[in-house]
Amino acid sequence: MTIEDDLADAMAAHVSGVRAAPDLGGAVRRRHRARVARFRAAGAALVTAAVAVAVPVTLNVAVPATPNVAGPATTPDAAMGDNRAVMRDDVIVPDMTGKDANEAAKELRDAGLTAVLLVSGQDGKDGDRPDGPVSRQEPAAGTVVAPGTQVKLVVTLTWAPTPQALGDLGDGREFGGIRLTYLPEGLEWGKWSDSNVIGKDKSYTTSYRKPGIERNAFSVQVIVAHGSSADRLYDFEFKPAAETVDIGGRPARLSRDGESGPAGVSTPTIIWKLRDDLAVEVCLSPDYAKEIDAIGELKKIAEGIRATK
Amino acid sequence: MTGDDEAAFDEFLAGGSTSLLRTAILVCGASRHDAEDLVQYALEKVYRNWPRIRHDNPEAYAKKIVVNAAISRARRRKVLKEITFSRPPETAADSPDLDLRDTLIGELRRLPPRMRAVLVLRYWEDQSEQATAALLGCSVGTVKSQAARGLARIRENLQVSEEVTR
Numbered sequence: 457m458t459i460e461d462d463l464a465d466a467m468a469a470h471v472s473g474v475r476a477a478p479d480l481g482g483a484v485r486r487r488h489r490a491r492v493a494r495f496r497a498a499g500a501a502l503v504t505a506a507v508a509v510a511v512p513v514t515l516n517v518a519v520p521a522t523p524n525v526a527g528p529a530t531t532p533d534a535a536m537g538d539n540r541a542v543m544r545d546d547v548i549v550p551d552m553t554g555k556d557a558n559e560a561a562k563e564l565r566d567a568g569l570t571a572v573l574l575v576s577g578q579d580g581k582d583g584d585r586p587d588g589p590v591s592r593q594e595p596a597a598g599t600v601v602a603p604g605t606q607v608k609l610v611v612t613l614t615w616a617p618t619p620q621a622l623g624d625l626g627d628g629r630e631f632g633g634i635r636l637t638y639l640p641e642g643l644e645w646g647k648w649s650d651s652n653v654i655g656k657d658k659s660y661t662t663s664y665r666k667p668g669i670e671r672n673a674f675s676v677q678v679i680v681a682h683g684s685s686a687d688r689l690y691d692f693e694f695k696p697a698a699e700t701v702d703i704g705g706r707p708a709r710l711s712r713d714g715e716s717g718p719a720g721v722s723t724p725t726i727i728w729k730l731r732d733d734l735a736v737e738v739c740l741s742p743d744y745a746k747e748i749d750a751i752g753e754l755k756k757i758a759e760g761i762r763a764t765k
Numbered sequence: 766m767t768g769d770d771e772a773a774f775d776e777f778l779a780g781g782s783t784s785l786l787r788t789a790i791l792v793c794g795a796s797r798h799d800a801e802d803l804v805q806y807a808l809e810k811v812y813r814n815w816p817r818i819r820h821d822n823p824e825a826y827a828k829k830i831v832v833n834a835a836i837s838r839a840r841r842r843k844v845l846k847e848i849t850f851s852r853p854p855e856t857a858a859d860s861p862d863l864d865l866r867d868t869l870i871g872e873l874r875r876l877p878p879r880m881r882a883v884l885v886l887r888y889w890e891d892q893s894e895q896a897t898a899a900l901l902g903c904s905v906g907t908v909k910s911q912a913a914r915g916l917a918r919i920r921e922n923l924q925v926s927e928e929v930t931r
Contacts, residue, residue, distance in 0.1 A: 459920050460888050466869035467889040471790050476782035477801070481775050484808040656816075 549607055551597030552590045557611045560590050568603040622649035622660060630764060632660030632680035634736060638760030639676065640753050642666055646674055655685030666744065675744040676757065679737040686735035690727055703728045703758045710751070724750045730763045766816060774815050778808070781824050785831050791885040792878070793835035803838060807831040829900050832882050836901075839878035872919045879903075880918075883911040 477483070547568050552560040561571035592610040595601060622631055628645025629636040646663035653659050659681040663674035681689040690709075698709035708728030725739040738757050740750055766774075782804065789800040789807075807830035811823060818826050873881055879901065886897040887908070894912075898905045 459916055459923075462865065463869055463873070463884065463916070463919065464888040464891075466866040467791055467873070467885065469866050470870050471787035474783065474787050474790060476778070476786045476804070480782050480805070480808070481778045483805055484778070484812050487805055487809045488812050 546600045547603050547605070549593075549595050549597055549599045549601055549605075552593045552607070552609055553597075554589050557590055557609060560609055564607050564609075569601070570604055570606045572606050572608050621651035622662065625649060625662065628662055628664065631662050632658070633682065633734065633763060633765050634678075634680050634730065635762050635764050636678065636757065636760055637762060638756050639664055640748060640757070643675055648674075653679060654681055655683075655688035657681070657683030657685040659685045659689070669743075673743075674741050676741070677739050678757075678761075681735045681737075683733050686729060686733050689737055690729055690735040692727060692737075698727075701726075701755065703755070704730075706730070708758060710754070712751070724754050726754050726758050728758065730761065734763055736761055770816050770819065773819055774812060777811075777819070777823055781827065782808070785827055788828065788885060788890065789831050789835050791873070791889060792832055792882045793839045799838070800835075803834055804831060807834055825900070829902075832886070832900055833902070836878040836882050839881070868923065869919065872922050875922070876915050876918060880911045880915040883908055884915045887912050 549569065550563060550567060552564065555563070564571040590609045590611055594608045595605075625631050625645060628647075628649075629639070631649065632651075643664040644667055646665040649660065649662040651658070651660050653661050659679065661677060661679040663677040665673065665675045669675065679689060698711040700707050701710045702708070703726070706728055708726050710724075710726045712722055712724050722745060723739050723742055724745050725737060727735065727737040729735045736758070738754060738761075740748075740754060744750075785807070786800055786804050789803045793800060793803060807827055810830050811818070811827045814826075815823070873884065876884070882901060883897060886892045886900060887894070892900065894905050894908045898908045901908070
């Protein structure tokens with residue numbers, strides 16, 4: 457057999473037991489719906505976690521003594537191999553924030569620690585890669601830890617250009633046929649927008665953010681959908697179920713967690729129809745929701761939204 | 766999407782999703798779980814554009830997304846791996862009792878993602894050089910050279926490991 461045949465054979469054998477799950481269609485559709493609510497949602501949440509593999513503790517940095525100097529009681533075995541690592545002093549976690557991810561990981565390794573990269577951002581697109589400086593680390597610099605301890609480094613993805621479907625919206629409060637008359641204090645337009653985000657008819661979205669939060673993160677996101685897309689948006693199934701509240705005389709569906717994200721992360725969301733053919737969804741980022749009276753503010757934003765045409 | 770569209774999409778899944786999943790596993794060199802995620806990601810894109818593409822070779826469209834997403838994901842993984850997990854020096858090279866298939870898959874995984882994709886598409890899927898080039902968005906010349914270099918690398922590494930274990 458040629459190597460091509462061997463390889464084909466090996467590949468066939470490698471995946472021969474693999475079958476697509478029977479509920480794949482359901483999974484794809486759920487994902488599609490979730491995506492609509494999630495384009496910008498991940499923001500500060502850590503979604504893509506790199507796999508961690510321990511780097512062996514083989515370093516001599518803090519080894520207090522060479523083997524066999526501990527006295528006559530030490531057997532040769534005790535001074536060798538793994539036992540040497542046990543004898544090591546603890547390590548002080550160095551400050552890695554602001555450093556290049558590559559260098560940071562190398563330095564940690566040199567210090568006898570294990571680096572784990574966490575990629576901050578939403579679902580990656582083609583061409584995205586983790587790059588740039590470490591924005592956060594855990595445990596913090598100065599913490600005394602055992603050799604080999606994992607240090608989490610949060611790195612931001614380098615993004616494909618931000619979509620700017622709607623161009624410059626000024627203060628961003630008027631878009632897609634609505635105007636926001638109320639936003640919590642301290643928010644500015646996120647300088648981001650997208651269109652055709654749900655269904656076949658017109659739909660738009662943009663976001664608002666607290667100054668200084670991570671690039672690509674949002675604090676408040678608003679989605680507007682017209683015509684048949686309004687039904688698609690309005691019919692989003694919340695898990696857990698939403699409660700119904702009144703917004704300007706119309707029933708609105710309010711959920712403390714509009715997308716079933718990772719445990720402990722919630723995205724308060726409200727969806728209602730301004731008119732029969734115009735639906736609006738407002739959601740708060742998990743981080744921002746923790747800082748404010750999320751449900752109260754969500755209702756206030758919703759009550760302040762007017763149709764402009 | 767009409768009910769007819771939905772039904773056609775389900776039919777499309779029934780016919781092609783296992784093959785997509787297998788391709789994803791081979792190209793991204795990742796676990797089944799990652800590959801499933803990748804396939805779902807690609808199929809969501811297909812689903813989003815389904816009414817437009819359903820009559821225009823959706824299989825190729827889906828495959829293109831899966832392969833390219835797998836490459837880009839494998840690249841990302843690779844970046845992370847290079848940073849954090851270079852192979853520990855005391856880990857033995859593949860133990861001699863692994864059979865040839867495992868060794869070959871191991872070598873395949875060690876190739877750069879695009880080179881690996883070329884080998885998967887050419888030799889496992891039996892795609893022509895032209896079709897492979899179209900799926901990867903590169904030239905036929907690139908497919909030829911990547912395939913040749915990929916095979917050469919595998920062959921070389923096999924010989925090395927045989928010598929080592931001899």
